[in-house]
Amino acid sequence: MNPNSRGFYGQYGGSYIPETLSAPIEEIKEAFEKFKNEESFQADLSYWQKEYIGRATPLTYAERLTHFLGGPKIYLKREDLTHTGAHKINNTLGQILIAKRMGKKRIIAETGAGQHGVAVATVCALFGLSCTIYMGEDDTKRQRLNVYRMKLLGASVRPVTLGSRTLKDAINEAMRDWVTNIKNSYYLLGSALGPHPYPQMVTEFQSIIGREVKEQILKKEGRLPDQLIACVGGGSNAIGLFHPFLEDKDVSLIGVEAGGFGIKEKRHSARFEGGSVGIFQGTKTVILQDQFGQIEETESISAGLDYAGIGPLHCYLKEMGRAKYTYATDEEAMNAFSILSKMEGIIPALESSHAIAYIIKEAAHLSKDKIIVCNLSGRGDKDVETAILYSSKEEVNN
């Protein structure tokens, strides 16, 4: 499903930007349109996907988890096994190949959990481009390891000290850098967010996830799955899994947002629980905002889901009834983090743990002959420190 020529999916999307960005956004749009269908671009992309990212990633049957929960057959799409350990690299590789063709020498990006930042720093090192990453100061603290990884990869990491010091502030700051340095710089946005054409471009580069799943599950099971499940921050790993299945109406699609400390307590990042339509960081979408249109602070144990907006295509899929959205709390995600580690020997990213948490909650309601596929968007090594902190707080509380 593509947006209309102005970047809208129904009433969502578009391009709401300061005038200075009009020309550079147009330039990216033209480049994307031109290259995405070019054979040499596609050949280049496939080459690096295979030789560098290590695609295709496996679709692993989670046998012990399946038996433990006693419900449907559970498959995990192993984006945790990509180079750098999260799906983010699918997008950064695609976009950097475009940036290179545009002749850009400097890459700017934001990062929340640091996974996108690491994936950007990685492809910049691979192609020898200069790299500047903006990261909220709070996130630099909870994701210290990733800050170090980015620096090791040669990136300059700039902590953002204004605003709420998380992902949205990093995006603001990256955009400010971009308007100031548009001639030589390319802004490599990390999720299916922001002004057109970013949501479409990120969707395109992440859709490899769903395309592989389709092929793999047909080979393993001879049929399509009944349900696809993914966590939703900005929405890139979820849309990457969902997109190739949009026309397969019998496959139900479930997105899991971050319920944080709690919805009632208003300490969460679940845009579809209490959010409303607004215009934020270049796009018209559902956002968490107060009655005056100020963006609200969000909360989640996972930095990658801690964001007040959501990709416009998800709003459209929800409105059309094509996808359903729910949430998992910090507590449920931490529990899933530990269960998957023990059951399958896979430590999931805290973001992905939200999707697992949904399965743990809902598996009992689905019969054994059903098949579900969960996107394991990333590995959890980066989250071990957060997990230690969380469990020590739990001990104090109990």
Next chain:
Amino acid sequence: MKSINDTLNKIRQNGKKAFVAYITAGDPNLNKTVELVETISEAGADIIELGVPFSDPLADGPTNQKASERALKQGCHLGGVLESVSKIRQKGIETPIVLFSYMNPLFRFGFGELSRRCREVGVNGLLPVDLTPESFLEEERHFKNALEKERIEPIFLMAPTTKTSRWKLIEKETKGFIYYVSRTGTTGVSDKLSEGLLGKLKEVRKVVKKPLIVGFGLSKSEQVKTLAPYCDGIVVGSAIVREIETAKNFKEAKKNTHSLVTKLKESLI
């Protein structure tokens, strides 16, 4: 209350240039905003731009970001800004007022209600920073209709990066004047004029006829003097906001903004 058009036409006829002053509404609080507008008008500002505070001002540099943060901490929102404009008018201040805002607070308020209130309290124009004229004509056309109905003037930006093919469109959709962004970047004070600016202005001047007001980064008399022959006026924002931020007390803030506006206005003529 004077209209933006009449004000600028008169200035043009007299062979003079317009001085537009920007401050963030609600910094340090809304009552003081009313006083500051009075001070700045007395000092000779021809048009006042009031920034509506927003949590995520991505087109602004640190000075205006911090002003926005201070205003939000005071609980300042669009409704309050409109009320303070009403107070400004009650004091008999007739200087045209433009609200400079990000889209979300406007969208949330509702375009119809917003336009009506603007008319009631005496706001002349609206400058939506993150709206292009293309979106204004298409997806946000009800915004355009609402403004037209109440005769509130939309103002659009033009930047050094704006493609020549869009100049006419911007001129058509902007009503009071064209706000020409003097450099690629965010708002905020800089010492020099950006390279190639004067040449660009000459080119634009040949094509567009509406008043051309130049701003972003201006703070010095020399900058203003150099620019004046190439445009119909200038905007000074962060430099004034900085005076408000750094003054020891409010009395000093008023005094310093007054002398800054007086000084720069003199350089303009």
